[in-house]
Amino acid sequence: MSKKATDCIRVYADTTHIEQCQRRLVQVEPALQSLASLLALAGNEVRLKILFLLAQEQQLCVCDIADVLQMTVSAVSQHLRKLKDGGVLHAHKVGQTVFYALSQPHLPVLQPLLMGLTATPSLQSTL
Amino acid sequence: MSKKATDCIRVYADTTHIEQCQRRLVQVEPALQSLASLLALAGNEVRLKILFLLAQEQQLCVCDIADVLQMTVSAVSQHLRKLKDGGVLHAHKVGQTVFYALSQPHLPVLQPLLMGLTATPSLQSTL
DNA sequence: TGCGCATTTAAGCAAGTGCTAAAATAAGTT
DNA sequence: AACTTATTTTAGCACTTGCTTAAATGCGCA
Numbered sequence: 225m226s227k228k229a230t231d232c233i234r235v236y237a238d239t240t241h242i243e244q245c246q247r248r249l250v251q252v253e254p255a256l257q258s259l260a261s262l263l264a265l266a267g268n269e270v271r272l273k274i275l276f277l278l279a280q281e282q283q284l285c286v287c288d289i290a291d292v293l294q295m296t297v298s299a300v301s302q303h304l305r306k307l308k309d310g311g312v313l314h315a316h317k318v319g320q321t322v323f324y325a326l327s328q329p330h331l332p333v334l335q336p337l338l339m340g341l342t343a344t345p346s347l348q349s350t351l
Numbered sequence: 352m353s354k355k356a357t358d359c360i361r362v363y364a365d366t367t368h369i370e371q372c373q374r375r376l377v378q379v380e381p382a383l384q385s386l387a388s389l390l391a392l393a394g395n396e397v398r399l400k401i402l403f404l405l406a407q408e409q410q411l412c413v414c415d416i417a418d419v420l421q422m423t424v425s426a427v428s429q430h431l432r433k434l435k436d437g438g439v440l441h442a443h444k445v446g447q448t449v450f451y452a453l454s455q456p457h458l459p460v461l462q463p464l465l466m467g468l469t470a471t472p473s474l475q476s477t478l
Numbered sequence: 479t480g481c482g483c484a485t486t487t488a489a490g491c492a493a494g495t496g497c498t499a500a501a502a503t504a505a506g507t508t
Numbered sequence: 509a510a511c512t513t514a515t516t517t518t519a520g521c522a523c524t525t526g527c528t529t530a531a532a533t534g535c536g537c538a
Contacts, residue, residue, distance in 0.1 A: 252468040264394030
């Protein structure tokens, strides 16, 4: 009980234990994958800002977001597409303007993260 | 009340409102930045697996993780370094082996995410 | 129908990421 | 000191990311 697939050859390698870990990992794999891609989306400063804004404003159009973030409409649009493709946002068109809003599926994960931002216990500069 | 910095020229541009959004954003900026980098770290499938494993096993050495994930020790080590640099993990050496474990600072954010993985309400294949 | 505004898409590019392979540290054993 | 094991570091490379610029699409209005 000590031989292993990879190149580490320590004596204490507990194959049973390792296989147990692997099984648990396999079990959560699909959930873990989808969580990873959600976090990857939110793990970009610009996109996290967009999510934060939408958590506060219910809905915003590409234009507004570009104004707030002082970024190109094109750049913002490309971020919005990623977020939409990831199921984090949904879009609805009103005339020629497209409004984006947070969509339900991933909200349980995202909400607490975004709430945590406003609940900063220190550093109230405008108080 | 309708002119804007960027290239979108819609009539309804509410400068006051936009500036309000910007102010709120500035206010949370530091917290948002650090959250973004934490999520970027966790938003990688391999690293999220590592975090998941460490949430279950308290501590593991590079070797063990490499075995479980069936990856090169070197590749794992590089991920661990990023996690450590980001303050998500801390390391302590026992002989020549280095044990990694989740570190407190970011736990409040990470724990719920990792817990969510095991609490999958559907798909119990081994039941 | 033709023009204007909101948005998307496409191409290109600089920078970043994640792996491999090989060499460098570091620590225990003999 | 020489040898082994655990880990880190380095360089290199394929691949991805996020922006810019320019062209396309979509839709409303005169």
